[in-house]
Amino acid sequence: MEINKIVLRKMNLELKAPFQTSFGVQKDRDFMIVELHSNNHIGYGECVATAKPLYGEETVGTVELILEEILIPTLLDNEIQHPDELNELFKPFRRNNMAKAALEGAYWDLFAKEKNISLHEALGGTKSEIEVGVSIGIQESLESLLKEVEGYVNEGYKRIKLKIEPGNDLTLLEGVRRKFPDIEMMADANSAYTLDDIELFKKMDNLNLTMIEQPLAHDDIIDHAKLQSEINxxxxxxxxxxxxxxxxxxxxxxxxxxxxxxxxxVGGLTEAKKIHDFCESKGIPVWCGGMLESGIGRAHNIAITSLPNFTLPGDTAASSRYWNEDIISPEVTVEKGIITLPNSPGIGFEPNIALMEKYTTGIKEIVSKKVFS
Known part of the structure; x- marks a missing residue:
């Protein structure tokens, strides 16, 4: 296939409501869409880096630089037979995983469209539908949290994730568990705690949580091993x-x-598949987390979740959970906690060009005449 143009599209979408985690409140989202244009199709990838390096070290600005100066020239200078090869091709360049994933994701989408197969089929997915949960940010009060949870339970979401932070944790979790004794519920700390909080986490053992997500430092695996040995x-x-x-x-x-x-x-769909396969061999379940993606990133999440070891509901809620209008057609919908995988080629959702133009804040085009086998 021939790649004749690459488009880097900066975008901004305003959230329907502020989303609060332990590291701040988010009211909108700056992000980037990568487009790979061939003679016949356009492949779309979404970069999940944000305006500030709060979740990880990358930002929309750093991603743009790395794509333009390193990753896109590398892609265009090499012969590629399959999207998996990009994983090895980009390996010499350390980190910058979100930039790598955005370009690789666009290539995967284009590859699947050129082969006239769905992205989940191209990845080796085995499911026709996936179970999903919902992530709820830190609320002003227990009452408002309970109301929020009740709405999503009534909609049929299969798991409720509650963001927590020091001072907004055990009491809130206990309150939700009292009202909803049987729901699948988890806590997400976003690295806000230390080993000094072991007794707090031992108390959480009484709440029948599905899991506690990333309670300790963002770059740690040593202290987490100590904590895991102390709690159930x-x-x-x-x-x-x-x-x-x-x-x-x-x-x-x-x-x-x-x-x-x-x-x-993790740097793209190929590395995600590798981690999935290893975890499956070790009996470690995986699930797909969310980064407040637009419909394009959401579609990639849906596709990867079709792999068999994604046995726990992920964070891929309906488009309407976050956005007044998403940039794909049709939008992602959830029926009783289930998303049915699309079968049309590539990501399975058509970008809404008019809405993409509406929310575009900057655009760059790189013209190429690179032909791949």
């Missing part, structure tokens, strides 16, 4: 896992019982 609740690692090697070390140390797979955090 399963620890899930998120920010600590950037590669297959990270996953191997964390599992060997006993740092977690579950891993959250985010495509952007």
């Amino acid at each position: 609740s399963a620890i899930c690692l998120d920010e600590s896992i950037h590669s297959l090697e990270d996953a191997k070390k964390a599992i060997e140390l006993g740092s977690c019982k579950i891993i959250n797979l985010k495509i952007g955090r």
Whole structure:
């Protein structure tokens, strides 16, 4: 196939409501869409880096630089037969995983469209539908949290994730559990705690949590192993896992019982598949986390979740959970906690060009005449 143009599209979408985590309140989202244009199709990838380096070290600005100066020239200077090859091709360039994932994701989408197959089929997915949960930010009060939870329980979401932070944790979790004794519920700390909080986490053992996500430092696997040995609740690692090697070390140390797979955090769909396969061989379940993606990133999440070891509901809620209008057609919808996988070629959702133009804040085009086998 021939790639004749690459487009880097900066965008901004305003959230329907502020989303609060332990590291701040988010009211809108700056992000980038990567487009790979061939003679016949356009492949779309979404970069999950944000305006500030709060979740990870990358930002929309750093991603743009790395794509323009390093990754796109590398792609265009090499012969590629399959999207998996990009994983090795980009390996000499350290980190910058979100930038890598955005370009690789666009290539995967284009590859699947050129082959006239769905992205989940191209990835080797085995499911026709996936179970999903919802992530709820820190609320002003227990009453408002209970109302929020009740709405999503009534909609049929299969798991409720509650963001926590020091001072907004045990009392809120206990309140939700009292009202909803049987729901699948988990806590996400986003690295806000230390080993000094072991007694707090021991108290959480009484709440029958599905997991506690990333309670300790964002780059740690040692202290998490100590904490996991002291509590019964399963620890899930998120920010600590950037590669297959990270996953191997964390599992060997006993740092977690579950891993959250985010495509952007690990550097793309190929690395996510590798981690999925290894975890499956070790009996460690995985699930797909969310980064407040638009419909394009959401579609990639849906596709990867079709792999068999994604046995826990992920964070891929309906488009309407976050956005007044998403940039794809049709928008992602959830029926009683289930998303049916699309069967049309590529990501399975058509970008809404008019809405993409509406929310575009900057655009760059790179013209190429590179032909791939």
